[in-house]
Amino acid sequence: MSETQQPSKAVLLDIYRIATLIKRADDRFIELIKAGQIASPYYSPRGQELIPAAISVNLKASDYVVTTYRGIHDQLAKGIPLKPFVAELLGRATGTCKGKGGPMHVTHVASGLPVTTGIVGAGLPIANGLAWASQLKGTDQVTVVNFGDGASNIGAFHEALNLAAVWKLPVLFVCQNNGYAEHTKYEYGTGAATIADRAIGYGIPGVEVDGNDAVAMWQAASAAVARARAGEGPTLLEANTFRFRGHLMGDDSHYIAKDEMAAAIAADPLPRFRAWLIAQGHASDGQLSDIEATNAAAFEEAVEYALASPYPDVSELAKDVVAEGAQA
Amino acid sequence: MSTAAKKMNSAQAINLALHDAMALDESVVVLGEDIADREGGGVFKCTAGLSTKFGTGRVKSTPIAEQAIVGAAVGGALAGLRPVAEIMLMNFTTVAMDQIVNHAAKLRFMTGGQTHVPLVIRTTTGAGFGTGGQHADYLEAWFAHTAGLKVVAPATPADAYGLMLSCIFDDDPCIFIENLPLYFVPGEAPEPGVRVPIGKARIVQEGSDITLISYSKTLHDVIGVAKELAKEGIAAEVIDLRTISPLDMDTILASARKTGRVVVAHEAQVDFGVGAEISARLHKELFGQLKAPVARVGAARSPVPFSKPLEAAFVPTRERILAAIRETLN
Numbered sequence: 001m002s003e004t005q006q007p008s009k010a011v012l013l014d015i016y017r018i019a020t021l022i023k024r025a026d027d028r029f030i031e032l033i034k035a036g037q038i039a040s041p042y043y044s045p046r047g048q049e050l051i052p053a054a055i056s057v058n059l060k061a062s063d064y065v066v067t068t069y070r071g072i073h074d075q076l077a078k079g080i081p082l083k084p085f086v087a088e089l090l091g092r093a094t095g096t097c098k099g100k101g102g103p104m105h106v107t108h109v110a111s112g113l114p115v116t117t118g119i120v121g122a123g124l125p126i127a128n129g130l131a132w133a134s135q136l137k138g139t140d141q142v143t144v145v146n147f148g149d150g151a152s153n154i155g156a157f158h159e160a161l162n163l164a165a166v167w168k169l170p171v172l173f174v175c176q177n178n179g180y181a182e183h184t185k186y187e188y189g190t191g192a193a194t195i196a197d198r199a200i201g202y203g204i205p206g207v208e209v210d211g212n213d214a215v216a217m218w219q220a221a222s223a224a225v226a227r228a229r230a231g232e233g234p235t236l237l238e239a240n241t242f243r244f245r246g247h248l249m250g251d252d253s254h255y256i257a258k259d260e261m262a263a264a265i266a267a268d269p270l271p272r273f274r275a276w277l278i279a280q281g282h283a284s285d286g287q288l289s290d291i292e293a294t295n296a297a298a299f300e301e302a303v304e305y306a307l308a309s310p311y312p313d314v315s316e317l318a319k320d321v322v323a324e325g326a327q328a
Numbered sequence: 329m330s331t332a333a334k335k336m337n338s339a340q341a342i343n344l345a346l347h348d349a350m351a352l353d354e355s356v357v358v359l360g361e362d363i364a365d366r367e368g369g370g371v372f373k374c375t376a377g378l379s380t381k382f383g384t385g386r387v388k389s390t391p392i393a394e395q396a397i398v399g400a401a402v403g404g405a406l407a408g409l410r411p412v413a414e415i416m417l418m419n420f421t422t423v424a425m426d427q428i429v430n431h432a433a434k435l436r437f438m439t440g441g442q443t444h445v446p447l448v449i450r451t452t453t454g455a456g457f458g459t460g461g462q463h464a465d466y467l468e469a470w471f472a473h474t475a476g477l478k479v480v481a482p483a484t485p486a487d488a489y490g491l492m493l494s495c496i497f498d499d500d501p502c503i504f505i506e507n508l509p510l511y512f513v514p515g516e517a518p519e520p521g522v523r524v525p526i527g528k529a530r531i532v533q534e535g536s537d538i539t540l541i542s543y544s545k546t547l548h549d550v551i552g553v554a555k556e557l558a559k560e561g562i563a564a565e566v567i568d569l570r571t572i573s574p575l576d577m578d579t580i581l582a583s584a585r586k587t588g589r590v591v592v593a594h595e596a597q598v599d600f601g602v603g604a605e606i607s608a609r610l611h612k613e614l615f616g617q618l619k620a621p622v623a624r625v626g627a628a629r630s631p632v633p634f635s636k637p638l639e640a641a642f643v644p645t646r647e648r649i650l651a652a653i654r655e656t657l658n
C-alpha cells in the first residue's frame with residue numbers, strides 16, 4: 001500500500017542527520033572508553049544506524065521506544081537530549097538516570113524511552129503493556145520495541161507476539177537482525193529461515209526489509225506505524241543489517257568469516273546512503289558535511305558537559321529503590 | 329604425584345574438572361550459550377576444548393533460551409544423563425526459574441523418589457565491572473531457600489575443581505556459583521581427581537578471638553582484613569563456607585563456641601540472606617553464650633548501580649567488613 005510512498009527530501013536528510021549523529025556518538029564513546037573515561041562493557045550499534053533513523057522519523061515524541069544494551073542508536077534516534085545522555089554513559093549525577101543505569105540501561109522517559117533492558121527478549125512483553133495502556137487511554141501512541149535476531153529464540157518473544165496479536169496492540173516489533181547473537185551465527189541458533197516468517201504463527205504481518213537501505217526501511221516502518229496508529233494491530237519487522245564492531249567492545253569477531261566481514265564493511269550503509277543522496281540530487285557534498293559538522297559540535301559540547309559533571313553522591317544508593325519516604 | 333607447585337586460575341580449574349568428568353563418565357554432557365569451540369568455547373572460556381574433544385553431541389551450544397537449556401538439562405537428567413548447564417550470568421537464571429524451582433528441585437520428592445535430577449547449573453556473577461543492575465546480582469539465597477537444591481560457591485581454583493566434580497556426580501541438582509573477577513586469579517592447582525565434598529566448609533586460618541565466615545569473592549576481602557587484624561594482635565578464625573546449602577553447621581558452631589563472636593560477609597544483599605540464616609542458627613544453638621550479636625556485612629539494599637563510586641560503595645568493602653568486626657569485638 002504505502003510501498004510506493006517515497007520519503008521527502010527533508011525526511012531523507014533527517015534520516016541522514018540522525019544516522020551520522022549515531023555514528024559520531026559511537027566513534028566518540030569508543031575513544032572515551034579507550035581513554036578510561038567510561039568503565040563498562042560497550043555494545044556498538046555501528047552498521048545498524050539507518051534502522052532507528054528511518055523508523056524514528058515516523059514517530060511522535062509521545063510514542064514509546066523500548067530497546068536493549070545495544071541501544072544508543074535507538075535512543076539517539078528517539079531524540080534523547082545529548083548532554084544527560086552522554087553523562088549517563090559516564091556515570092555522572094547529571095545523567096538521564098543519575099548514573100545509576102549506565103550504558104546498558106539508558107532511559108529517558110521524557111523522550112519516550114521508558115525501558116532499556118540487558119535481559120535478552122525482556123523488552124517485548126513490556127512493550128505490550130505500554131501499548132495496552134495507550135489503547136485503554138485512547139491515545140494514538142505507538143510502541144516500538146527493538147531486539148536482536150538471537151532474542152527471537154527466547155520464550156518472551158513468542159509469548160509477546162501472540163499476546164499483541166490477540167489484543168491487537170499498537171506495537172512494532174523490530175528485530176534488528178545483524179546475523180549474530182554474541183558468537184552464534186544466525187543459522188546455528190535459529191530454526192526459521194527468516195525472523196519475519198515467525199509472524200505467521202501468531203497471525204500478524206511479518207515484514208522482512210533491508211535495514212541498511214534508508215528508503216526501504218522508511219517505507220516498511222511508516223506502513224507498520226500507520227497500521228498500529230489506526231488500531232489494526234502489531235507488525236513484526238525484520239530489518240537485516242550487520243554489526244561491524246563485534247558483540248561488545250574487545251570482541252575481535254573471530255567467529256565471523258573474514259570475507260563476510262569484508263563484504264559487510266564494503267557495503268557500509270552510511271557512505272552508501274551519503275553517495276546516494278548526492279547522486280539523487282537531494283543534497284550536495286557540502287550540505288552533508290555541514291550536517292556532520294553540526295552533529296560533531298553538538299556531541300562534543302555534550303561530552304565536555306558530561307566530563308565536567310560530578311559523580312553521584314554515595315547517598316544516592318539508598319534513593320529510588322522504592323518511593324521516597326518508604327522503606328526498601 | 330604432587331602438583332602443589334603448579335598454579336592455575338578458576339576458569340582453568342573449572343575447565344579441567346569438566347574435561348575430567350566427561351572423560352570419566354560418558355553420561356556427563358554440557359550445554360549453554362556459546363559454549364562450543366565454534367562459538368569460542370564459552371564467553372569466559374570455561375568450556376574451551378570440550379566440544380572438540382568430546383563432540384558436539386555431548387557439548388552443545390544453544391540458542392538464547394535459558395528455559396529451554398535448563399528444561400533440556402532436567403529431561404536429560406531424568407533419562408540418565410548428568411547435564412552441566414551453563415547459564416552465562418546469574419541474573420539470567422531468572423528466565424529459567426520455573427525449570428529450576430518447580431522441576432529440578434522438586435521432582436525427586438513429587439515422584440515419591442521414583443526419579444531424581446542429577447544436574448549442575450553453572451553460573452557466574454559479581455559486581456565491579458560496571459555492568460549495572462541486571463548482570464551482577466548474587467542470588468544464592470533464592471536457591472538456598474528452595475528445598476531440593478544444593479548451592480555451592482567456591483573461592484579458589486582447587487575448590488572450584490573439586491566441588492565441580494562432586495556436583496556433577498551428585499544425584500541431586502546443584503547450583504554452582506562462580507565469580508567473574510575470581511576467574512583470573514591464580515591459585516594452587518587441584519590434585520587430579522580429588523573431589524571436595526559438598527556441605528563441608530574449610531577453615532582458612534585458625535584463631536580464637538573472632539570467627540569470620542564468608543565465601544566466593546568476598547572471602548578474599550575477609551582474608552585481607554584478617555591479616556590486618558593479626559598485626560593488631562587479633563586472631564581471627566576465617567571460614568570459607570564453600571557450600572551454602574547444606575550449611576556445615578558443625579564447623580560453624582565449633583568455631584563460634586571457641587570465639588563467641590561471629591561476622592558473616594557476602595556480596596549478596598544482607599536482608600533475608602545467607603548471613604541471616606547462619607545468625608538464626610547460631611542464636612538458636614548458642615543463645616546466651618555468644619559475646620556479641622552475630623554481625624552481617626553485604627551489599628547495599630539497592631540494585632547494583634552503574635556509576636563507579638556507587639558501585640564501589642555498593643559491595644561489602646574491606647572498610648565495612650572491618651567496621652563490623654570492630655563493633656563485634658567491642
Ligand SMILES: Cc1ncc(C[n+]2csc(CCOP(=O)(O)OP(=O)(O)O)c2C)c(N)n1
Pocket residue numbers: 070118119120121147148149150151152178180181182247361392394416420423
Ligand atoms: C536472558 C539473557 N540471556 C543471555 C544474555 C547474554 N547476552 C547478551 S546479548 C546476547 C546476544 C543477543 O543477540 P541478539 O538478540 O541477536 O542481539 P544483538 O546483540 O546481536 O544486538 C546474549 C546471549 C542476556 N543478556 N540475557
Ligand SMILES: [Mg+2]
Pocket residue numbers: 148149150176177178179180181182
Ligand atoms: Mg544479533
